[in-house]
Amino acid sequence: MMVLDGLFIIELISKTLSVAPSDPDDPIFNMVWIFPFLGRDLLRLENQIPFFVLQTLFENTRVTRSCGADRSLAKLILGFFNYMMERPDGVLERFGNLEGKHLLDFFRLSFIPPPPPQQKPRIGEDELLELIPSAKKLGAAGIEFKPKKGDTVLAIRFHNGVLEIPHISIDDFVTAFLLNSVAFEQCYSHCPKHMTTYATFMGCLINNPSDAEFLCEQKIVENYFGTADDLTHFFNNLGKEVSFDIGNNYLSNVFVDVNEYSRNGWHVRWAELKDTYFNSPWSFISALAASILLLLTMIQAFFAVYPFAGGKPFGS
Structure with a gap:
């Protein structure tokens, strides 16, 4: 079953990127609308195939591809998912030799800047780390929100009262990716919890529909998922009953600095x-x-x- 499913994945990716011949009467690959559905299914946690199986099948079927024989499986995978979640071209080159446990882990790792940030939280002995207030409350406390350009949505930064958050377009594919990434990080204890941290951070900011509308007005979130209520409901449920160590994550210092700034009366x-x-x-x-x-x-x-x-x- 893994061989059959793995060959289908290789064929799907190769034909999508035109590196393998395609049949004009193909009943599957000629339906453009089906690719987003297949992309979401490929990232479902329960549908994962070991990456080394895909790599072995890819190497043994290289002669069947008409062009792009020099392209790695990693580049083809990133190029395939780029149809559903567009990212800068430099990402394909930077992670061209990346490997993961499976497709979900591979795609998740491509969002984590190498090497993963390892920073000790700046916190006093008598101070406790806390989650941050919602976006509207932070705005009322004098914090400015600014969209940030970059290769990954995880590159969040706070400096001099400005919270820089990379722009993200929320649709069915992105929500499925975030949901399955958080589920994977919760099931596998030996991986960095970057997606869990990001989901918790966005869940703090989007506490109610007015927060979602505020982030959309600030050009940080582009909502193709549904109404502001739908977006709020998604992020509120994404971090529900999820194990999250606020003192040991890549945004610990952001949580500390934002809370310290927002509590300043001036x-x-x-x-x-x-x-x-x-x-x-x-x-x-x-x-x-x-x-x-x-x-x-x-x-x-x-x-x-x-x-x-x-x-x-x-x-x-």
Whole structure:
């Protein structure tokens, strides 16, 4: 069964990338709409075939491919999944020799920057690591959200009050990939829990539909999955009853720094001031006019009181 399924996977990938001849009357490979469904099925945890089986079948069927004989199986796999989750061309070159336990593990590893970040959390002796508030609450606390360009959605960064999060398009394929990646990391204890950490992080930010809409407005999330309620429901359930070590993950320092910044009273007051007086041109003009009027009133009062405070009248 593994040989039969493995040969189908090799044929599917090869024909999709036009490195193997295809039959114009093929009842499967000529239906374009079927590829996203097959892509999701290939990443289901229960459908995985050992990667060395795929590699062996790939090497033994190399002569059947009309072109691209010099391309590795890793590059072909990444090129195939690129139809469903587009990524920069440099990813194919960088992970061209990557190997995993199976397709799901291989595709998951291609999102983890080599080498995986290993940082000790910056935390005091009496301080406890905590999850971060939702996106709307962080915005009200003065934290700015900024979309970030990069090869992986995992490259999250917080610096000087700016939370940089790579843009991600959420659709059926991406949700299936995240769900199965988290499930794999929960089942296999000897792998880095990057996807679990990312799912927990996004689950914290998207606590309700207004948070989902806020991240969409900030160009961080592009929602093709459904409504804001659907997106919220997905991330809330993705991290439910999942084992997560907040003190030992690649975003531990981000959790610490974001919480420390959002609890600073000055940042909160400044954010409230900007939201009240500088969130639109009319409110800014009104605040500026009030400030000028107050300044002129103070100057008028000064000139009125000055002669009676021991000073000489002006012009004498």
